[in-house]
Amino acid sequence: MEIRTVGVVGAGQMGNGIAHVLAQAGYDVLLNDISQESLDRAMATIRRNMDRQVAREKITAEQRDAALARITPTLRLADLGPSDLIIEAATERETVKNAIFEDLQPHLQPHTILTSNTSSISITRLASRTDRPEKFMGFHFMNPVPVMKLVELIRGIATDDATYQACLGVVERLGKQAAPAEDFPAFIVNRILMPMINEAVYTLYEGVGSVRSIDTSLKLGANHPMGPLELADFIGLDTCLAIMNVLHDGLADTKYRPCPLLTKYVEAGWLGRKTGRGFYDYRGEEPVPTR
Numbered sequence: 001m002e003i004r005t006v007g008v009v010g011a012g013q014m015g016n017g018i019a020h021v022l023a024q025a026g027y028d029v030l031l032n033d034i035s036q037e038s039l040d041r042a043m044a045t046i047r048r049n050m051d052r053q054v055a056r057e058k059i060t061a062e063q064r065d066a067a068l069a070r071i072t073p074t075l076r077l078a079d080l081g082p083s084d085l086i087i088e089a090a091t092e093r094e095t096v097k098n099a100i101f102e103d104l105q106p107h108l109q110p111h112t113i114l115t116s117n118t119s120s121i122s123i124t125r126l127a128s129r130t131d132r133p134e135k136f137m138g139f140h141f142m143n144p145v146p147v148m149k150l151v152e153l154i155r156g157i158a159t160d161d162a163t164y165q166a167c168l169g170v171v172e173r174l175g176k177q178a179a180p181a182e183d184f185p186a187f188i189v190n191r192i193l194m195p196m197i198n199e200a201v202y203t204l205y206e207g208v209g210s211v212r213s214i215d216t217s218l219k220l221g222a223n224h225p226m227g228p229l230e231l232a233d234f235i236g237l238d239t240c241l242a243i244m245n246v247l248h249d250g251l252a253d254t255k256y257r258p259c260p261l262l263t264k265y266v267e268a269g270w271l272g273r274k275t276g277r278g279f280y281d282y283r284g285e286e287p288v289p290t291r
């Protein structure tokens with residue numbers, strides 16, 4: 001099955017990156033969000049990131065303009081009807097995602113594939129609420145989308161092979177690498193990454209190391225591009241905590257117990273870069289550890 005037009009629901013941090021790479025790979029993109037302000041912000045971000053690619057001679061100004069012209073922003077979910085593939089990248093709340101799929105369904109073509117960029121919600125459960133569980137799967141990009149080479153492809157219990165192959169074809173055309181994953185809590189990347197981040201927070205909580213010594217240890221001692229606390233701030237501490245809770249509830253093993261210090265930061269509203277403060281304070285010129 002040939003995919004030409006892709007509908008992206010949600011123009012936030014993930015959605016704008018997804019629209020960016022799809023348009024650059026030649027797909028027509030219908031980008032939806034609930035506010036004009038979010039759509040305007042997303043288009044400005046995509047343009048800024050493409051300008052940077054032009055400045056670094058990764059793409060030409062003509063390629064940037066052609067890619068931008070392939071993205072059509074819209075406030076109406078119904079406008080996503082002509083899509084061959086939908087990638088939902090809205091708020092990470094199951095009720096929100098269910099409502100989006102329900103609202104979309106009457107406008108879709110029979111062949112349209114539905115996918116979600118969820119980092120931890122059960123694909124099988126999301127699929128079971130739609131009219132096409134066999135044409136439903138997880139399409140999980142990593143942040144920042146234009147830079148990270150991996151996409152996790154998660155099959156629900158009912159996903160058919162044609163759907164999987166069509167999504168695999170899209171990942172390959174994006175120049176990215178797919179990692180097939182079964183539908184169990186947090187899939188592969190977050191199943192491994194989040195317990196490491198949570199353990200880094202325990203290491204801080206127990207006073208084994210400071211914010212700087214923990215991050216320096218993993219950066220210089222294990223060649224990670226970012227330390228685990230810096231990475232947690234980058235991902236968002238609310239997201240990290242939500243994923244730990246999914247692992248804890250879904251696998252019922254105390255090894256996934258979220259660190260109380262992580263909970264405390266989230267309760268304070270110190271969610272990382274996006275709120276200006278997390279394990280580091282980003283409000284000055286240089287990030288400064290908050291403990």
Ligand code: CAA
Pocket residue numbers: 049052056058119141142143144145146147148189190193225226231235239
């Ligand atoms: N959007 C687009 N491009 C970006 C970008 C962004 N937000 N941030 C950086 N880039 C580009 C830069 O333009 C630069 O491009 P060129 O190589 O073409 O020049 C390149 O990325 C490298 O950027 P920098 O030199 O500015 O910075 P860096 O070398 O420190 O790299 C980083 C930045 C790529 C973010 C790197 O620190 C990194 O890999 N960090 C770890 C990221 C990570 O682990 N992500 C996964 C998070 S988990 C997840 O996403 C799953 C989930 O469900 C929570």
